[in-house]
Amino acid sequence: MSGPTRIAVLVALPFAGPLDYACAEVLPPGTFVEVPLGPRRVTGVVWDGAPEGLVPAARLRAVAAVLDWPPMRAPCRRFLDWMAAYTMSPPGMVLRHFINAANNDKPAPLTGYRLAGRAPERLTPARRLVLDHLAAEGPQAAAAILAATGVSAGVLRGLVEAGALLPVDLDAVEAAPRPEPDFALPALSPDQSVAADEMAAAVAGSSYKAFLLDGVTGSGKTETYMEAIAAALRLGRQIVVLLPEIALTAGVIERFAARFGAPPAVWHSDLTAKARRRVWRGVADGAVSLVVGARSALFLPFRALGLIVVDEEHDQGFKQDEGVAYHGRDMAVVRASIEGCPVVLASATPSLETLANVEAGRYGHLVLRERHGGASLPDVSILDMRLNPPERGNFLSPVLTRAMAETLARGEQTLLFLNRRGYAPLTLCRHCGHRIECPNCSAWLVEHRNRRQLECHHCGHVVPKPQACPECGEEDSLVACGPGVERIDEEVANVLPQARRLILASDTLGGPLALAAAFDAISNREVDVVIGTQIVAKGHHFPFLTLVGVVDADLGLDGGDLRAGERIFQLTTQVVGRAGRGERPGRALIQSFDPDAGVIRAIARSDRDGFVAAEQAARKRHGLPPYGRLVALILSGPDQAEVMTVGRAMARSAPRDIEGFDVLGPAPAPLSLLRGRWRVRLLVRAPRRLNVQAVMRPWLDAVPVPGRVRLQIDVDPYHFM
Ligand SMILES: Nc1ncnc2c1ncn2[C@@H]1O[C@H](COP(=O)(O)OP(=O)(O)OP(=O)(O)O)[C@@H](O)[C@H]1O
Numbered sequence: 202m203s204g205p206t207r208i209a210v211l212v213a214l215p216f217a218g219p220l221d222y223a224c225a226e227v228l229p230p231g232t233f234v235e236v237p238l239g240p241r242r243v244t245g246v247v248w249d250g251a252p253e254g255l256v257p258a259a260r261l262r263a264v265a266a267v268l269d270w271p272p273m274r275a276p277c278r279r280f281l282d283w284m285a286a287y288t289m290s291p292p293g294m295v296l297r298h299f300i301n302a303a304n305n306d307k308p309a310p311l312t313g314y315r316l317a318g319r320a321p322e323r324l325t326p327a328r329r330l331v332l333d334h335l336a337a338e339g340p341q342a343a344a345a346i347l348a349a350t351g352v353s354a355g356v357l358r359g360l361v362e363a364g365a366l367l368p369v370d371l372d373a374v375e376a377a378p379r380p381e382p383d384f385a386l387p388a389l390s391p392d393q394s395v396a397a398d399e400m401a402a403a404v405a406g407s408s409y410k411a412f413l414l415d416g417v418t419g420s421g422k423t424e425t426y427m428e429a430i431a432a433a434l435r436l437g438r439q440i441v442v443l444l445p446e447i448a449l450t451a452g453v454i455e456r457f458a459a460r461f462g463a464p465p466a467v468w469h470s471d472l473t474a475k476a477r478r479r480v481w482r483g484v485a486d487g488a489v490s491l492v493v494g495a496r497s498a499l500f501l502p503f504r505a506l507g508l509i510v511v512d513e514e515h516d517q518g519f520k521q522d523e524g525v526a527y528h529g530r531d532m533a534v535v536r537a538s539i540e541g542c543p544v545v546l547a548s549a550t551p552s553l554e555t556l557a558n559v560e561a562g563r564y565g566h567l568v569l570r571e572r573h574g575g576a577s578l579p580d581v582s583i584l585d586m587r588l589n590p591p592e593r594g595n596f597l598s599p600v601l602t603r604a605m606a607e608t609l610a611r612g613e614q615t616l617l618f619l620n621r622r623g624y625a626p627l628t629l630c631r632h633c634g635h636r637i638e639c640p641n642c643s644a645w646l647v648e649h650r651n652r653r654q655l656e657c658h659h660c661g662h663v664v665p666k667p668q669a670c671p672e673c674g675e676e677d678s679l680v681a682c683g684p685g686v687e688r689i690d691e692e693v694a695n696v697l698p699q700a701r702r703l704i705l706a707s708d709t710l711g712g713p714l715a716l717a718a719a720f721d722a723i724s725n726r727e728v729d730v731v732i733g734t735q736i737v738a739k740g741h742h743f744p745f746l747t748l749v750g751v752v753d754a755d756l757g758l759d760g761g762d763l764r765a766g767e768r769i770f771q772l773t774t775q776v777v778g779r780a781g782r783g784e785r786p787g788r789a790l791i792q793s794f795d796p797d798a799g800v801i802r803a804i805a806r807s808d809r810d811g812f813v814a815a816e817q818a819a820r821k822r823h824g825l826p827p828y829g830r831l832v833a834l835i836l837s838g839p840d841q842a843e844v845m846t847v848g849r850a851m852a853r854s855a856p857r858d859i860e861g862f863d864v865l866g867p868a869p870a871p872l873s874l875l876r877g878r879w880r881v882r883l884l885v886r887a888p889r890r891l892n893v894q895a896v897m898r899p900w901l902d903a904v905p906v907p908g909r910v911r912l913q914i915d916v917d918p919y920h921f922m
């Protein structure tokens with residue numbers, strides 16, 4: 202017999218690669234194990250390739266336990282390697298995403314009881330109670346049976362011994378209902394059919410192919426990609442649909458349930474541990490075929506992935522900025538290409554990145570030109586706020602409030618959109634001019650009048666709203682500046698007192714159930730005016746909503762963000778697209794103080810092509826994405842001078858002789874203090890074709906970064922704070 206084997210194990214910590222361990226048996230790559238690391242035990246995965254061999258055999262520590270989790274398949278391991286290389290992150294930190302998804306604990310099977318189908322010889326009233334209960338409710342845990350019937354545990358035991366009840370694994374039972382591809386087939390329009398057939402053919406072909414499903418708001422993109430999902434279900438494959446986290450609402454889930462006869466498995470960051478385990482296991486063993494989730498659903502252990510859909514692909518909510526900085530849409534395309542399955546990106550306002558891929562012929566282009574059922578797109582007009590100003594202290598132009606009154610008189614609904622939570626973004630002292638800022642961040646505190654407090658939207662710092670100015674001590678001198686949704690709500694209450702109002706923002710509604718109730722209230726016409734943040738922009742369908750008012754179309758236009766215009770165009774188009782989706786025509790009034798800005802003019806003319814062409818030309822001229830590449834380097838630490846010193850050293854040692862590669866900065870980040878840490882940014886600009894990671898690695902490895910300073914690398918950054 203030979204000695205123990207040496208194997209490579211990737212652990213979820215920031216090492217450069219896998220570590221060597223000894224193991225009595227040869228474990229295939231992908232096996233989940235527990236290994237000792239210092240005084241701890243950590244979870245790891247047996248990795249491909251030869252072990253490093255640096256640690257002498259005598260000092261090699263042994264694998265502590267082999268976990269009974271389903272192994273990590275080769276495509277998942279290749280996906281992890283790819284992502285680590287692209288994002289310039291340690292592979293163990295990427296592994297963390299897969300392990301978080303797995304939720305560590307071994308699932309203890311939850312046992313319950315079901316009817317065996319034969320009655321016991323002795324049928325007492327207590328026994329009858331239990332049998333009737335299970336007949337009505339289906340399999341149940343023992344505790345639930347006892348609680349519902351009030352019988353003693355002995356009665357239950359007696360029934361099991363008599364063979365009248367059988368134990369079952371309740372997790373398996375709960376995962377049971379399978380979506381059926383033909384449960385409720387829609388009648389597709391000709392455009393929809395063409396798109397659906399092409400996607401279904403790609404699903405049947407079982408190889409990588411990317412599509413942009415490009416359809417105006419309300420054209421039935423969801424309806425159409427559901428046919429591609431049905432095609433994958435018929436072939437016994439698994440499907441994952443990615444949505445921006447805030448779009449994962451009960452209404453969306455219900456639509457899937459209505460089409461396929463069973464709700465999909467849902468995946469997002471607030472699931473209970475139990476729900477996570479069930480979905481993770483179900484995805485791994487194939488019991489779950491359809492998952493609808495946020496970007497982290499990409500790390501689920503699918504065994505037979507047949508299709509990935511990214512809905513609202515332009516949405517910046519798919520971008521993660523911290524830790525392993527990645528874009529969910531881009532990683533979805535990578536995972537599809539590694540798994541060998543099609544990927545569908547859906548949007549009414551595709552990102553410039555995706556449009557560039559269409560133009561280059563890398564993605565197929567499926568177009569839905571019209572709204573479903575003959576509804577027309579809303580009529581859009583710009584409200585020049587210089588000509589139609591609101592009354593002093595107000596934020597809504599009289600033109601808009603008049604339109605709201607008319608809408609109300611017709612029994613129809615208005616949506617007012619303002620992407621700002623709270624009452625007012627700034628609190629100012631009238632006496633000394635002091636602005637109330639967060640002590641941990643360079644940001645103003647936002648007043649939330651409902652909760653009578655000031656809040657930091659970056660770190661969550663909260664203080665009660667002071668009576669006197671904290672700077673000069675003057676009583677009652679604090680004034681609210683600018684509007685948030687709560688303030689607009691107050692204004693609507695004044696100008697249209699008879700209207701029933703509802704604020705829709707992520708913080709005013711507790712949880713998904715309340716949100717579902719709110720959407721029901723709108724559908725049932727119990728609400729006349731909805732005042733909402735971007736939470737209302739996504740995918741909702743309210744037939745009686747005929748007027749959309751955009752309170753401040755210029756919001757964000759003057760930020761230094763290269764995608765500011767693109768984002769405003771997308772968000773406004775989405776919001777405007779909520780109007781007139783039923784039989785009654787819709788219209789939109791867009792308030793702007795800068796109606797000559799290119800993006801506002803494009804919105805006014807619903808001129809997507811013109812907007813995109815102008816934006817593309819500008820990006821090309823400056824070598825910006827998608828035609829050039831950016832990498833942000835964010836240094837942070839408790840000492841401002843130290844962080845800046847590291848930033849300067851980094852800039853000084855940057856490679857100089859590579860054509861098109863240059864480094865801007867260091868400069869204090871716009872949010873120069875965040876959660877008590879000072880932040881400095883460098884921005885790398887490089888040509889698209891350059892392997893920027895290969896150029897940057899040796900450069901960054903050579904710059905000494907003290908322990909207190911953290912370097913965050915963000916390849917393809919989206920947020921420039
Ligand atoms: N072929 C069809 N048969 C029946 N109803 C349809 C069909 N296509 C679309 N619809 C209905 O039209 C409405 C709009 O469709 P859907 O929500 O799929 O559009 P969308 O393009 O995804 O919208 P948006 O991008 O604006 O969120 C929905 O109520 C949907 O059920």
Ligand SMILES: [Zn+2]
Nearest residue numbers: 639642657660
């Ligand atoms: Zn803060």
